[in-house]
Amino acid sequence: PSVQNLLLAARAMGLGASLITLPLWSVGSTRRTLGLPMSVTPCCVVPLGWPRGRYGPTTRRPVAEVMHFNTYGNRPWMGTD
Numbered sequence: 786p787s788v789q790n791l792l793l794a795a796r797a798m799g800l801g802a803s804l805i806t807l808p809l810w811s812v813g814s815t816r817r818t819l820g821l822p823m824s825v826t827p828c829c830v831v832p833l834g835w836p837r838g839r840y841g842p843t844t845r846r847p848v849a850e851v852m853h854f855n856t857y858g859n860r861p862w863m864g865t866d
Contacts, residue, residue, distance in 0.1 A: 791831060801836040804829050 788804055795802035808815045808830050815827055853859055 788829060788831060795833055799835070800833050802831055802833045804831055806830070 792802050792804065806829050808818075809827055812827065815821070815830070816823075816825075819827070821827060849860065
């Protein structure tokens with residue numbers, strides 16, 4: 786919940802933020818880069834910053850265009866539109 790609250794607060798302030806875990810594939814490297822002591826175990830990284838471009842709602846394709854059930858192409862309950 787704490788990271789979710791951080792992301793919501795950042796958004797409310799106009800900041801861009803995203804939870805990422807890729808740096809944790811190498812915890813030792815992440816620990817060295819961030820200067821973390823051995824007593825701290827990182828569970829995620831949240832980069833924050835002011836967006837350069839457009840920031841707001843995105844346009845998304847309809848779920849029926851991107852959703853597949855169990856196997857690719859299987860859309861048993863989706864419409865054809």
